[in-house]
Amino acid sequence: LPEQEAFDIEYWLLEEAKLQRMPAPKSMAGRVALVTGGAGGIGSATAERYLREGACVMLADIDETALAETAENLSARYSADVVRTVTMNVTDEAAVVSACSNIAAEFGGVDILVSNAGIASSAPVEETTLDLWNRNMAILSTGYFLVSREAFKLFRVQDMGGAIVFVASKNGLAASPNASAYCTAKASEIHLARCLALEGAPMGVRVNVVNPDAVLKGSKIWQGEWLDQRAGTYGTDKDGLEAMYRDRSLLKRSVLPDDIAEAAYFLASDLSAKSTGNIINVDAGNVQAFTR
Numbered sequence: 001l002p003e004q005e006a007f008d009i010e011y012w013l014l015e016e017a018k019l020q021r022m023p024a025p026k027s028m029a030g031r032v033a034l035v036t037g038g039a040g041g042i043g044s045a046t047a048e049r050y051l052r053e054g055a056c057v058m059l060a061d062i063d064e065t066a067l068a069e070t071a072e073n074l075s076a077r078y079s080a081d082v083v084r085t086v087t088m089n090v091t092d093e094a095a096v097v098s099a100c101s102n103i104a105a106e107f108g109g110v111d112i113l114v115s116n117a118g119i120a121s122s123a124p125v126e127e128t129t130l131d132l133w134n135r136n137m138a139i140l141s142t143g144y145f146l147v148s149r150e151a152f153k154l155f156r157v158q159d160m161g162g163a164i165v166f167v168a169s170k171n172g173l174a175a176s177p178n179a180s181a182y183c184t185a186k187a188s189e190i191h192l193a194r195c196l197a198l199e200g201a202p203m204g205v206r207v208n209v210v211n212p213d214a215v216l217k218g219s220k221i222w223q224g225e226w227l228d229q230r231a232g233t234y235g236t237d238k239d240g241l242e243a244m245y246r247d248r249s250l251l252k253r254s255v256l257p258d259d260i261a262e263a264a265y266f267l268a269s270d271l272s273a274k275s276t277g278n279i280i281n282v283d284a285g286n287v288q289a290f291t292r
């Protein structure tokens with residue numbers, strides 16, 4: 001090869017090698033995510049996953065103290081500029097409307113909604129009071145509807161599409177003992193996601209669902225009456241329950257908040273640009289195990 005041409009090729013190879021070694025650009029750079037239940041185990045893990053990819057997050061939760069702690073923790077690791085909080089009860093229509101307009105004011109808009117705020121509270125059907133039934137419906141079903149409705153309004157004004165991820169539950173597909181109110185509310189979340197996927201598609205809004213199996217580590221719902229009830233049903237304690245869920249799964253693995261966050265990242269990012277109205281069960285194979 002003539003000298004100049006050889007030099008050019010060598011130079012080009014070097015540049016290529018540098019490119020190969022360059023870290024991938026952050027895939028959520030500049031995006032804004034509203035995460036309800038952001039002070040909880042799965043919500044905070046999801047917010048952190050998004051922050052790692054360059055997103056800004058607005059954590060919304062009813063628990064003001066836990067919210068402040070989570071925000072402090074995440075701000076220290078990322079930056080206070082990219083973490084905001086709003087104390088909000090997802091069943092309070094006025095609070096949801098105001099939180100969604102705040103996010104538009106603070107960050108200039110919203111690209112992602114993770115609807116995740118939830119409780120686990122249930123009883124055998126004969127002991128399920130109307131109050132208990134309504135509480136499940138209000139937080140899980142109505143709460144998911146209200147926040148999605150406001151996100152839809154923002155997405156329409158912005159006209160840049162959007163992504164909604166519902167953290168529902170394996171119990172929205174498979175029945176669980178003594179939990180008819182919870183299971184029914186979770187099933188309604190899944191069907192709401194399908195309806196919203198249909199309505200959102202013409203404006204480029206995708207709506208998908210992550211169904212966790214039992215996530216005992218890092219989750220606050222595994223305490224009190226929910227834990228006692230399950231422990232009583234299966235005759236074991238919290239560790240025994242975790243071992244039971246792990247052992248009956250196909251993969252023999254416990255599901256952790258980070259596992260749900262990973263699926264919630266996939267579903268909110270462009271990696272899943274052609275998925276809507278779909279469900280990812282993060283269950284180590286437990287849903288399949290149930291139906292065999």
Ligand code: NAD
Pocket residue numbers: 036037038039040041042043060061062063066088089090091116117118119120139143167168169170211212213214215216218219220221222
């Ligand atoms: P968590 O208790 O750690 O987090 C839930 C968060 O939601 C809490 O911070 C709580 O304060 C908040 N919250 C509750 N009611 C609220 C309301 N009315 N308004 C605003 N915020 C409210 O529990 P988690 O395990 O992180 O649960 C997150 C979601 O995952 C829930 O929807 C839950 O049903 C679902 N899920 C959890 C499991 C599990 O085993 N942990 C399994 C399947 C599904």
